[in-house]
Amino acid sequence: MKRPADIYLRFLQLTEALRGLPTLPALDPLEEKILEFVARASQKGNRLSVRDMMARSELGSPATLHTRISSMREKGWITLSDTEDARRKQIDLTSAALKHFDKLAEAFAKAAKGA
Numbered sequence: 001m002k003r004p005a006d007i008y009l010r011f012l013q014l015t016e017a018l019r020g021l022p023t024l025p026a027l028d029p030l031e032e033k034i035l036e037f038v039a040r041a042s043q044k045g046n047r048l049s050v051r052d053m054m055a056r057s058e059l060g061s062p063a064t065l066h067t068r069i070s071s072m073r074e075k076g077w078i079t080l081s082d083t084e085d086a087r088r089k090q091i092d093l094t095s096a097a098l099k100h101f102d103k104l105a106e107a108f109a110k111a112a113k114g115a
Contacts, residue, residue: 007111014107024096025075031068034059035077038091039101049088050080 027035037059041048050069054062069091072078077097080089093101 002114007114010114011108011111014111015104023100024077027072027075027077028068030060030064031072031077034065034068034072035093035097038078039093039097042093048091049083050091051088053091 034053037053037056038048050066053059053065053069056065059065060068069078069080073080076094079092079094081092083090
């Protein structure tokens, strides 16, 4: 029987292989953290605005977050859409970002099977 650490290390190995596939441009570590934050909120049914993200001091200063959100949008990971308030922009994952999470899930399942 495999130890949980073996499964996790196999998962890391498989995700590293995913990074080599020609999909979306790579994210820096802070952008990955932002992407995961947006994805978790979306999964819970919470919609985030740019303003909501700026209030998250653990993710960085408002200026840093604005720069990263713009970068992630240019790279094709997220989109910004209008809300009822024209001053607020909603952050959504792109279909390519959702496919990325699907591939991560497949890698995790494969690692757990021991394949």
